[in-house]
Amino acid sequence: MKVSDVMIYDISAVFEDETVERAVNIMAGHVISGVPVVDEDMKVVGFITETDIMKASIPSYFSLLQSASFLPDTDQFMKNISRIKDHKVSEYMSKPPIVVKADSPLIYAADLMIRHNIKTIPVVDDENRLIGVVTKMGILKVALEGELK
């Protein structure tokens, strides 16, 4: 089975010079956890997730804590997210992006997701332009049906 068999033919993306707020709006609208970042030619240059934005909004020592309840001042999160909402997504996106081609084996996309612990991979054409996305849920569905070969 190929990526093209399960990919979602949607090219919703955020441009690299658009704001974090726009990226959040796109994720909220589509109810997705991440969105491809593209340049003016719709070539994929990165990927930004809700986790990237959360990480950028919490104090740097947070990763050392086990729970948000240890945070002395939760307002800090609100202040930080308010501070970065107008920043460009290019400051917080993951790059270089992990991408796949539509004719790649689906098992290859599944392997990438497991190794990199990601839920969504942009699907690109030969010119690296966005043509859709493949999601972990999409792969799980066909795996449950025994068709992930």
Add this chain to the structure above:
Amino acid sequence: MKVLTVTLNPALDRIMFIENFQINKLHRVPSFDKSILSPGGKGVNVSVALAKLGIPSIATGFLGGYMGRILIEELRKVSNLITTNFVFIKDETRENIAIIDEENHTITEINSPGPKIEEIDLEHLIRRYTMSLSRVEVVVISGSIPESLTSDVYVELVKIAKEKGKTIFMETRDKHISVLYNKGAVPDFIKPDFRMEYSLLGKELKDLDDFISQAKKLIDAGAKLAVLSYQVDKDIIVVKDGAWIIKPKVGVDISHVLGTGDTYTAAMVYRYLNGVGDALDIGRYGYIAALAKTKKARKDPPTLEEIEEFADKYVLERVI
């Protein structure tokens, strides 16, 4: 990808089949298959009809809220030939209702006005629209405009597409066509939507001369074709070389006309992309596709084979 369809005011369409429909009376839908939910709005419908003809397209526009998410999910189920690229907004996408009465051969449509579009969302749409143009040959801009926007948004979309050398097909109401005409942004293929009023370029159309003279103005302004619905099941096709009336040899059930305009536009795009005929032939092909659509009550567009069955079921008469 060959086509970009633009639907600024998409809708989740609810079609109900109710026999002997009357106002001010309780009706029950007899079964689930008599109440159908489908993605709608003219540009979206054109994408669906194009997919039936094997033509891939990008569908863009505004979507919002729960209705918007259902619409995009339903659209994805239609075909992998439709790639979606909608801008999500805060307001809810509208729902349109059509009640088809096959006993009395009537169709009653109730269309909602649509959501409020923020300036920033319009900016984002135009940027994505402009980027998508580099991937396509044809742009289809169809349907209504949400009330918070003016006809100027169509002027901008047409001008951007023209600057990039794209061929533009449009089906919309005269209030938008008039503005496009007055601002020098006339699309290449125009199909006025007369469901609300029979007027073109601000003039009420009363007789054949009115239809032809107003359509001629569009041709003189640069359009390659204007096709005008005339006397229910006839159309007037106006091109640079003259004007023709096209009419069916077979009976048309008026309760089956839902979606014929979108099928018409999609079939014209198909013919244009195949490059097999001139503007008159493109209009003729759109007409026979629309005729094929009227054999189905549902909003289901015809296949190429179904269109071919109607290839000789029409009469074309030159009027000037």
